[in-house]
Amino acid sequence: MTDEPADNDIPGASRRTFLKGGAALGAGALAGAAARAESPDPLITEVQDWATSFGEAVDATPYGMPIHFESHVVRRNVEWLTESPVSSINFTPIHALEGTITPQGCAFERHHSGAIELSKADYRLMINGLVDRPLVFTFEDLMRFPRASLVAFCECAANGGMEWGGAQLEGCQFTQGMIHNMEYVGVPLRLLLAEAGVQPEGKWIYAEGADASSNGRSIPMEKAMDDVMVAFYANGEALRKEHGYPARLVVPGWEGNMWVKWLRRIGVYDQAVESREETSKYTDLMPDGRARKWTWVMDAKSVITSPSPQAPVRHGKGPLVITGLAWSGHGKVARVDVSLDGGRNWQEARITGEAKPKALTRFHLDIDWDGSELLLQSRAVDETGYVQPTKDALRAIRGLNNVYHNNGIQTWWLKPDGEVENVEVA
Amino acid sequence: MTDEPADNDIPGASRRTFLKGGAALGAGALAGAAARAESPDPLITEVQDWATSFGEAVDATPYGMPIHFESHVVRRNVEWLTESPVSSINFTPIHALEGTITPQGCAFERHHSGAIELSKADYRLMINGLVDRPLVFTFEDLMRFPRASLVAFCECAANGGMEWGGAQLEGCQFTQGMIHNMEYVGVPLRLLLAEAGVQPEGKWIYAEGADASSNGRSIPMEKAMDDVMVAFYANGEALRKEHGYPARLVVPGWEGNMWVKWLRRIGVYDQAVESREETSKYTDLMPDGRARKWTWVMDAKSVITSPSPQAPVRHGKGPLVITGLAWSGHGKVARVDVSLDGGRNWQEARITGEAKPKALTRFHLDIDWDGSELLLQSRAVDETGYVQPTKDALRAIRGLNNVYHNNGIQTWWLKPDGEVENVEVA
The missing domain is CATH 2.60.40.650 (Immunoglobulin-like)
Structure with a gap:
């Protein structure tokens, strides 16, 4: 088995210590079982309803949802945190998840003017600015380029932001849940940039979304040519609407606001655009009143x-x-x-x-x-x-x-x- | 970027060949863009409805579903293939997925008497037979054992079965879609077996489900002690109902029928049980009329x-x-x-x-x-x-x-x- 705890690698509790714990549990369970020998637990010793009737058929759920017992494991938002639910954020229920993959259905989402509905037929991506060949790609065009895959976390720069002032929000979901982790498939951005032909003066890109907020961020060309992806799939299937269907930017390791959703344009420029989202927002206001900018990487x-x-x-x-x-x-x-x-x-x-x-x-x-x-x-x-x-x-x-x-x-x-x-x- | 296609590792089409293709596309797109300079594509040059109105709010979808444009990407079954939809199978839409993870919502499911609804409160797992301490675990008991994780495919032994007689079913989903791949978290079975204390004569386990079919399979002790897991989570969240909530067996590399869902009992025996599901079913009927058994591993x-x-x-x-x-x-x-x-x-x-x-x-x-x-x-x-x-x-x-x-x-x-x-x- 991959990565299972070996007998001797349970750190923090030695094998002896854990066995002690395990034995304690065993003794407890054994006592329970022994007790049940005289006073059996009907849930295991008696035939139950679910063993004498049919369950749900295979054609009942063409696309399944979590069982109702898990209905508490959902995204939640904090109403007072933002002015409007169409320019807001919700939180991944990380307190109830295990492993590393975040299902799209409960992965946090942040948007500045609501999650838009944009079909593949209506989708266009423009690359313009300091390029040899300004290009407009249809979705089908993009699907003809070589694809890559990667697993990456996406964390909002404001994750844990309420904690600056002390422990203010109860719940792991609310204090640290602006994060998700998915397997993405898409086209490396550098392949699209190569298609357009970046001119020597092109040192930055500016990625812009198709929603009303026009959320846009400047990214240095080195990063754009490294591991940035125009992604179509997350965890095997198409991006969900609220995650940028049909195409979003994936900027591994960098703050979530740069992962532009409903991506419509990549401009190539000789300098950063210094847009609203990288000046008045998403800069770090320091004690002396100055704002520190370009703090893109999410630290450990x-x-x-x-x-x-x-x-x-x-x-x-x-x-x-x-x-x-x-x-x-x-x-x-x-x-x-x-x-x-x-x-x-x-x-x-x-x-x-x-x-x-x-x-x-x-x-x-x-x-x-x-x-x-x-x-x-x-x-x-x-x-x-x-x-x-x-x-x-x-x-x-x-x-x-x-x-x-x-x-x-x-x-x-x-x-x-x-x-x-x-x-x-x- | 992890695993992106490097410039020189696009096999099958040399860099020169691919660039030729890319250039052809580029020329096409360029021609299109040039054409658009005189006859612009309004989908990128004009302001669209979705850029002038609000989209969906963050509190609209506590648990999200795929966008309606993707409503064809669902599990499907073939009515004539089995006698009843409660003892049947459906197929993963693998023709429309990318990457490696299969979302639970569209991952194929097979059951023999329907998908049952079993709460954590009602769940019990018994280990009995040739053990020092017969045990009954509640779900909470299981959650106190050390956990492991792994990613594994689960393939029905009958996947592609209709192809024995030639190309009979159209569609990749129907010919090869009895497969899914998820990240599982659970307890290594050998930790539970150690808790019960397997006696030297215990050479096999028999895993049994809580549904009416009592789907049960014998597994050699070597495999049970190797990488078999009692799993609670798939792709980060709880198992879906149809995937065995709250606990199923994960038997990496071995045929899907052995991945017993709604797991209720592990019996330890000195020989295989030779149950219905490993004699009249899930054995390979050879040309001479004899049945080959114990063909557990799914070959490449x-x-x-x-x-x-x-x-x-x-x-x-x-x-x-x-x-x-x-x-x-x-x-x-x-x-x-x-x-x-x-x-x-x-x-x-x-x-x-x-x-x-x-x-x-x-x-x-x-x-x-x-x-x-x-x-x-x-x-x-x-x-x-x-x-x-x-x-x-x-x-x-x-x-x-x-x-x-x-x-x-x-x-x-x-x-x-x-x-x-x-x-x-x-």
Whole structure:
């Protein structure tokens, strides 16, 4: 099995410690089973309704949805956070997900003038500016170019932004859920740029969306020629409407606002456009009142998704699975540490599955919880050696004027009753 | 960018050849753009409705569905293929998908008595038989064990089964669509077996589902202790109802029928149970009337998903993207070859993204189509050196009595008008 926990690689809890936990569970389950020998659990010993009747037929759900028991695992927004739901954001229910892939159906979405409906027949992509051959592509034209694939996280620059001022929002979904991770397929942008012929003075591109907001961002030519993609598919199928159908830009490792949806134009210029979305917005207002711009890359970050305020511990003490996500816009996650005591002591978590560059990475730590309160933290280290900082370390440099690029360490207070609260530690 | 086509690694069409195709497209697009300079395309030069009005708000779709333009990309069944839709199968629309992940919503499903609704609260898993401690786990018990993750294909043993008798079903979806590929998270079965304590005489497990069909399969202990998983999550979220919510068995590389859904019991025995599903069904009836059993592993296979009968070529000659899927139950796909002339000549396709063991692998071949008819074939080679055989080579050994384990080479006839038909070549 790929990446399964080997007998001796459960970090943080030695084999002996875990077996102790496991044995405790086993003894419990065994006691239960023994009890059931005299007082059997009818859910396993008796024939149930679902074993004596037909279930749903194969033609009942041409396209399936989650079972109703999971109806709480949905995107949610915070009404007071933005002025209008057509220029707003919602949040991925990361507290209830596992693994690394985010289903499109519950992946956060941000738009500035609503999610538009744009057919492939009506779709056009223009490349103009400092090019030898200005071009207009139909969707079918784009489908004739060689395709690439990659898995990448997309994180809003404002993810965790409310945390600059302290623990303000309850719920892992609301504090850190402006992120998703999908497998994309599309055309490398550099193939389209080569088709148009970028002139030597062309040092920047400007990517613009077809929606009313005309969300547009400048991207240096080096990045545009590196790993930027015009994507048509996410997680195997067409992009959903709210994710930019039929084509969006994928800008691996860089802030989500640059992943222009409903992409309609790539302009090639000798300088940045300095649009609204990269001047009055998506710049970092520093303590001295100046705005720091071109902070495109999302630095290494991690968050424990369970236990967390929306994912309390209901089973009491004993074996407890701690899990979370880590990522870095600079490459692969090299290591994730977890603290149970608010950052005083750290132990290395297990990376479960592959750590891909610029993609979400899943980590686990299996502990034997004694039932006392814990201050849970996680800390990502990426392959460049960068270590995720504390919120206070970030505040010391960036102050409190800013809502963007908060990759500070998040703390969850796990209480003896199993409830979890968003807190800060000094 | 991960796995993007480098300038010099577009196999089958040399850089020169591809640039020729690209240039042809460029010239075409350029001509179009030039034409538009005098007769502009209003879809890009004029302000459109979707750029002057609001789209859908972020709170409109807590859980999103595909846009209505993609409503043809759904599971489909073939009514005459089985006696009842509650004991039947449907097919993944692989002709319309890209990349490697299959969304749960359109991933094929097979069940023998309908998809049942089983809550986590009502869920129980029993381990009994030759164990030191017979155990009954609640769902919450299972969630306290260390978790692993893996990406794996699940293929019905009958996938391509109608092709034994020749090209009988039109459509890549119907001929080869009993397959999906997801990222699973769950508990390695061997951790649960260790908890129960397998006795030395325990050489087989028997996995049984909670639905009325009691679908049950015997699995050798070596496999059960290797990479078999009790999975709760697929592609990040809970298993869908039709995929076995809340827990199914994942048996990487082995036929789909063994991936027992709504898993309720693991029995440990000294021999195989020889249940209905592994004797009268899911055995290979040979030409001499004897049935070959224990053919669990899905051998290396591939299929071109586009162009294909449901994915014709609408754009005429010139640059054409050929793409498909390859897989092997024995490990990684090492190479995929594509033939344009029914198997006389072969060229190596590009593997796009990572070739993971026992998981779907995407391949592409970019050609400059001259508009003449092609007989498209693909041929997978796995890391063991096994080469996907022709249908005739399989028939020579296995005859025509059997519907299972057809991994023969599929042929699509691309006609000058762009239509594609399922055919056989001598």
